[in-house]
Amino acid sequence: MPATFGYTIQEWREQASQGLPHLAQLLHTHLAAIDRQDTAWITLATPQQLDEQLSTLQTLSPSLPLWGVPFAIKDNIDVAGWPTSAACPAAIVTPTQDAEVVARLKAAGAIVIGKTNLDQYATGLVGTRSPYGAVCNSFDSAYISGGSSSGSASVLARGLVAFSLGTDTAGSGRIPAGFNNIVGLKPTKGWLSARGVIPACRLNDTISLFALTVAEAYHVATIAGGYDEQEAYSRQPLQKAPAQFRTQPIFAIPDTLNFFGDSHAERAWQKAVEALQLSGAQLEPIDFSPFQQLAEQLYAGPWVAERTAAIGEMIDQPEKMDPVVYQVIRQGLQYSAVDAYRAEYLRAELSRQIQQTLLPFDALIVPTSPTIHRLAAMPDDPIGLNSQLGFYTNFTNLADLSALALPAPFRDDGLPAGITLLAGAWHDRALAEFGCRWQKQLALPLGATSQPYPHSAAGLPPSPDHVRVAVVGAHLTGMPLNYQLTTRNAVFIEETQTAENYRLFALLNGPIKKPGLLRSDSGKAIIVELWDIPLARFGEFVAEIPAPLGIGSLTLRDGRIVKGFICEPAELTDALEITAFGGWRHWLTAQEEK
Structure with missing residues (x-):
């Protein structure tokens, strides 16, 4: 196997620098x-x-x-000049234009190596x-890989x-991540443009990303994402x-x-819970x-009709479709417009209830999948076994949630398991x-490559969508005005000077x-909190x-410049100088001890 198998984005960039x-x-x-x-x-x-791309x-x-x-690109996403099949050979088209996300990634220098198999449509x-064959689990070929982004x-x-x-749509970017020990980022709907994607359910589809590390998955998402005025369901953050x-x-x-009787999956979840608690959560x-x-609404009600609408005239050619896929999608023909509106009203009510439930929490954590199945078992109950896998995923896009599937402690039988944050x-x-x-805490090997997790891996860069503010007094943690930060989703970063x-x-x-x-020619380092x-x-x-008081630019001890509280010098004539205490808390403590 060539040494290049298992390279991360960073390692490929190091090679490219030569x-x-x-x-x-x-x-x-x-x-x-x-x-x-x-x-x-x-x-x-x-x-x-490949040469054409290298020339570009x-x-x-x-x-x-x-x-x-x-x-690599799932084969329901367009690449100009390459066939797009959605795993249905009878419906192959060759687009002349890249999907918007592909165009953005190419513009950033990425090279398309191939298009990948999927559960049909x-x-x-x-x-x-898929008529192109089942995709095996990367750890044990007797097991499924997960889909549809298999x-x-x-x-x-x-x-x-x-x-x-x-x-x-229902977990296709998360279930395969959990089964293969990789990161699966399911972005907020509308962050990544769906223009140039054959839809499954257009209202609930998102392009998702797989990577070996979380930082690289998010890095690619920031490159591929962004508002697309030509895509009706694209959204501004x-x-x-x-x-x-x-x-x-x-x-x-x-x-x-519910683990559907899978004791290995249940024990893996317990190990993940213990690791979360160990981290301080x-x-x-x-x-x-x-x-x-x-979750039940996605397939057990009128929402399935959106899949029927998506495939168009292919619904009249069942002989050209995977029989299980046809069996699922044809159910949409039995519902009326009245049924669809009622389903939407129920979705909105449940979605609001879910969002209110999650308000006090940073996130919801679930097993990525409650179980896994052998390939040999699938023909006996293809729909029932499939539905088990969506137990913790199907509701996500209907409720307009963001999600991240993460590698987690392995099962006792050696297969990967995962957790998902929503x-x-x-x-x-x-x-x-x-x-x-x-990921740094668990330090699991990367995917199925046996490559160790790089402990030198960088975290996320500073966010362009947030302002880092230095607070020095009444806005400090536990102080009377700190609520003005916390009620606006501000997050404490660190204490510094x-x-x-x-x-x-x-x-x-x-x-x-x-x-x-006050900035001055003299003085000393003053303790501040960064939010x-x-x-x-x-x-x-x-x-x-x-x-x-006002907001200006403050220089920190390490040379960083952030926004922070400043004061008009003319108003300090009658104020009490407390520079010698080195910080607001120290001065308050000294007052209490008098």
Whole structure:
């Protein structure tokens, strides 16, 4: 097996930094070593197609974030000049334009290595419903890979690409992640454009991402994502969600859990719970019945008609479809428009109930899947066994939640298991930040590559959607005005100090004692707290700051420059200088001891 199998994005970037000739030779060797009979692939790049992309790469700056990085694409997502099948040979089309996300990734320098197998029309969570063959689990070929994004998960888990694209309607970007020990990021609906994607359920589809590390999955999402004015369901981010969870997060977990008799899965979940508690997380059971009720709507009611609408005239050609997929999708013909409206009203009610339930928590944590099945078992009960897998996934897009599937402690039988974090729309970054901490804590090998988790792996970069603010007095943790931060989803980052050239004063007028911070030629380092506040809430926060205080730029001891509280010098004439105490808390403590 070539050394390139198992490279992360960072490792491919290091190879690319050696120049285009080196990269070209490496990619051709890599492509030639991939088995073209592997059922995880539907279409692999030809040497000519690779050369065409390398030629385009010459026109792009090597400093681009994905320059020379190979990736795979689920075959219901368009690549210009490549066939798109959705795993239905009778419906193959050859688009002339890339899907929007593919175009963005190519513009960042990424190289398409191939298009991957899936449950036909993205209808299934098993990875077996394809005329191109079933995709095996990357750890044990007797077991399913999970679907519908089966091929994309498999080739990523085995290190054949650095990242891959899937889609997720009912869990298709999460179940395969859990079964193959990889990261599956299911973004907020509308963050990644669905233009150029053959839909399963257009109202509930999202493009999803597989990667070996959380940081790389989120990195790719920030490149691929963004508002697309040509896509009717694309959305602008609210920019009101927190940048990360609390240092000791409070997570909801289901009050009752169903593993369908799979004791290995149940014990793996218990090990994950113990690891979460060890990390400092607090776990609180919640009533899971609204989530279950909503999950059941996706296939057991009129919502299945959206799949019927998506495949168009193919519904009249059952002989050209996978029989199980046809059996599922044809159910949509029995529902009326009245049924559909009633289903939407129920979805909205349950969704609101779910979102209200989750408000006190950083996120909900569930097993990614309650069980796993052998390939040999699937023909006996293809629909029933498939439905078990969606127990903890089907409600997610109906409730407009973001989700992140993470590797977790393995089962006793040696198969991977996973957990999934779910939070409100646009909480993707907060999920990813915790995911980075979780992955570092467990330090599991990457996918099925046997490569160790890189302990030097970087976390997430500072968020462009949040403002880092230094607070020095009444807004500190536990102080009277701290609520002005916490009620706006601001998150505590760290305690640190200013540079040495600041003076601190106590403003004693008014109902609440406040500090005044002044940059000066003399002074000392003053203790401050750094908080990240959502960009969309920053203006509200500043509007509540009374004169003579304001917000300016502060220099920290390590040279960083952040926003922070400053005071008009003219108002400090009658204030009490307390610089010698080095911080507001120290001065308050000294007053109490008098």
